[in-house]
Amino acid sequence: MGLMHKVIIVGLDNAGKTTILYQFLMNEVVHTSPTIGSNVEEIVVKNTHFLMWDIGGQESLRSSWNTYYSNTEFIILVVDSTDRERLSITKEELYRMLAHEDLRKAAVLIFANKQDMKGCMSAADISKYLTLSSIKDHPWHIQSCCALTGEGYVEICPARKC
Structure with missing residues (x-):
């Protein structure tokens, strides 16, 4: 087997992280319950x-995120695009991660999830709020998506044979 790349999927509770993980894995919606600790899966793309x-x-679990940072090459940050109230917490957590020594080489993919919901913020709104343009020392990309339908994964998701 070739080199294994480590990816962490982070975000606030109920953002859609586990649903996104299983979309990547099986191209289907898995009904999930809150993750206590972590789920880990191996995914092969090309x-x-x-x-x-x-x-x-x-x-209560966010303080232990840093125990997963070692050797991480990619951060997937999942944002609930309807959760305006907690976007400031997401921002805080993002910049705390980016400042962490173990993540200094990590690239960041932000999923603006729940784009199918009425009144959601656009990826551009979220990008502006999170001041992503100020991130200079990490490659980053923001992508609109809907975890339930799989929309937004076309370019990225192995199950969709990109």
Whole structure:
């Protein structure tokens, strides 16, 4: 087996992290319950192996996120596009991660999830709020998506044979 790339999927509770993990894995919606600790799955895209860690996002678990950072190459941050009230917490957590020594080489993919919901913020709104343009030392990309339908994964998701 070739090199294994480590990916962590983070975000606040109920953002859609686990649903996204299983969309990547099986191209189907898995009804999930809150993740206590983490889920981990291996995903292969064009012979590249990714070990994807989906980490619980409840407040009490966020302080342990850094125990997963070692050797992480990619951060997937999942944002609930309807959750305006907690976007400031997401922002805080994002910049705390980016400042962490173990993540200094990590690239960031932000999923603006729940784009199918009425009144959701657009990826551009979220990008502006999170001041993504100020991130200079990490490659980053923001992508609108809907975890339930799989919309927005076309370019990225192995199950969709990109």
